[in-house]
Amino acid sequence: xxxxxxxxxxxxxxxxxxxxxxxxxxxxxxxxxxxxxxxxxxxxxxxxxxxxxxxxxxxxxxxxxxxxxxxxxxxxxxxxxxxxxxxxxxxxxxxxxxxxxxxxxxxxxxxxxxxxxxxxxxxxxxxxxxxxxxxxxxxxxxxxxxxxxxxxxxxxxxxxxxxxxxxxxxxxxxxxxxxxxxxxxxxxxxxxxxxxxxxxxxxxxxxxxxxxxxxxxxxxxxxxxxxxxxxxxxxxxxxxxxxxxxxxxxxxxxxxxxxxxxxxxxxxxxxxxxxx
Amino acid sequence: xxxxxxxxxxxxxxxxxxxxxxxxxxxxxxxxxxxxxxxxxxxxxxxxxxxxxxxxxxxxxxxxxxxxxxxxxxxxxxxxx
Numbered sequence: 001x002x003x004x005x006x007x008x009x010x011x012x013x014x015x016x017x018x019x020x021x022x023x024x025x026x027x028x029x030x031x032x033x034x035x036x037x038x039x040x041x042x043x044x045x046x047x048x049x050x051x052x053x054x055x056x057x058x059x060x061x062x063x064x065x066x067x068x069x070x071x072x073x074x075x076x077x078x079x080x081x082x083x084x085x086x087x088x089x090x091x092x093x094x095x096x097x098x099x100x101x102x103x104x105x106x107x108x109x110x111x112x113x114x115x116x117x118x119x120x121x122x123x124x125x126x127x128x129x130x131x132x133x134x135x136x137x138x139x140x141x142x143x144x145x146x147x148x149x150x151x152x153x154x155x156x157x158x159x160x161x162x163x164x165x166x167x168x169x170x171x172x173x174x175x176x177x178x179x180x181x182x183x184x185x186x187x188x189x190x191x192x193x194x195x196x197x198x199x200x201x202x203x204x205x206x207x208x209x210x211x212x213x214x215x216x217x218x219x220x221x222x223x224x225x226x227x228x229x230x231x232x233x234x235x236x237x238x239x240x241x242x243x244x245x246x247x248x249x250x251x252x253x254x255x256x257x258x259x260x261x262x263x264x265x266x267x268x269x270x271x272x273x274x275x276x
Numbered sequence: 277x278x279x280x281x282x283x284x285x286x287x288x289x290x291x292x293x294x295x296x297x298x299x300x301x302x303x304x305x306x307x308x309x310x311x312x313x314x315x316x317x318x319x320x321x322x323x324x325x326x327x328x329x330x331x332x333x334x335x336x337x338x339x340x341x342x343x344x345x346x347x348x349x350x351x352x353x354x355x356x357x
Contacts, residue, residue, distance in 0.1 A: 056327075162326040162330050163327070164327070166331060166335075167331055170331075170334040170339055171334055174339050177339070177342055181342075259339055263342065266346040266347055266350065267346040267350065268350075275346075276349055
């Protein structure tokens with residue numbers, strides 16, 4: 001069976017490599033991709049949308065439908081992880097562990113026992129608890145604000161430089177995941193709960209689709225941002241640029257919230273209690 | 277495009293790809309997969325697709341590696357085969 005599989009893989013590889021010989025050359029002018037629409041985008045994108053980064057203009061304006069449904073796919077991935085993994089425990093866990101910070105004594109509070117309030121003296125710990133590494137904790141605390149600032153820069157500067165909603169949103173979500181890894185899962189779920197992350201994820205897609213619907217209400221086609229010029233007192237070209245920005249913000253909100261949401265479900269096996 | 281640089285990165289991509297599927301330790305496999313993604317990101321950047329490279333670096337090398345590590349943390353670390 002194994003040799004049969006190997007033969008299949010080798011045959012398939014040979015067929016694939018053979019078929020690459022028919023591909024156009026790298027950067028070839030005669031390739032199908034650069035024959036039809038590419039010329040139009042390269043020549044007219046800057047005048048029509050006032051966005052110097054061609055990729056952003058194509059992604060969010062000319063191919064707005066694609067990006068809308070890409071964002072929806074990411075939202076669906078978040079929902080899929082939620083439905084597959086999330087477990088609502090009917091009964092509470094049999095015991096909880098608390099650590100007295102000054103002496104390092106661990107208290108096991110059985111179910112129904114009096115639980116100490118989390119304060120300067122006591123903190124709740126995971127069952128697989130490792131002592132906090134001070135270096136990791138403080139280093140994460142130091143870099144997270146700068147990472148978040150960079151994420152916002154990537155989102156809002158996507159018109160002029162590589163980047164945009166997807167990349168910036170992922171970086172923004174990754175900073176909160178870093179916070180959860182450096183401390184513990186509960187410290188992050190206290191800041192951004194599951195409910196808020198799900199709501200933010202849906203809001204992001206709603207912002208995107210809402211921008212398109214607003215264009216529809218103003219009498220243009222769906223996602224034709226030039227119609228927004230009636231609302232924000234600019235010419236249609238700048239309105240398209242601002243429309244792209246609105247859409248990118250929606251994508252960033254959705255992507256960052258979905259990343260956090262998936263992480264919560266994966267790392268705690270759906271219990272949202274103990275994590276990495 | 278410098279073809280020597282391209283060749284080195286491509287060779288490293290193939291090596292890390294094969295290593296990621298042949299290693300028994302799943303945590304190691306996920307780290308190797310992150311290295312694979314990062315080398316792919318370099319390859320995209322060499323070819324001039326900077327936006328794709330940025331996405332690959334943030335999604336492929338960053339967040340998905342964390343997701344793999346989280347999944348390994350909740351399941352078994354050694355693979356059966």
